[in-house]
Amino acid sequence: MTRITEEITSMVDMLPDDEQIFAYEFIKRLIRAWDPDFTKLTSKELEELESAKQTESINAKEIDWDNLGEY
Numbered sequence: 725m726t727r728i729t730e731e732i733t734s735m736v737d738m739l740p741d742d743e744q745i746f747a748y749e750f751i752k753r754l755i756r757a758w759d760p761d762f763t764k765l766t767s768k769e770l771e772e773l774e775s776a777k778q779t780e781s782i783n784a785k786e787i788d789w790d791n792l793g794e795y
Contacts, residue, residue: 736747
C-alpha cells in the first residue's frame with residue numbers, strides 16, 4: 725500500500741460509520757468517473773501485465789478443456 729493510500733485509509737477510519745459509508749460511495753463514484761468502462765489499468769495492474777507478458781503462457785487453442793488436470 726502506498727503512503728498516500730495509508731493516509732487516506734487512516735483518515736477515513738477516523739470518521740463515524742455513516743461518514744465512512746459516504747466516503748466509500750464518493751470514492752466509488754470517483755473511480756467510475758475516472759474509468760467508466762473499467763478498462764484503464766492502475767500502475768500496479770500495468771506492472772502485473774508486463775510481468776505476465778514475460779512469463780510462459782499456453783495458447784487457449786492448445787488447451788484440452790476436457791482434461792484440465794494435465795495443467
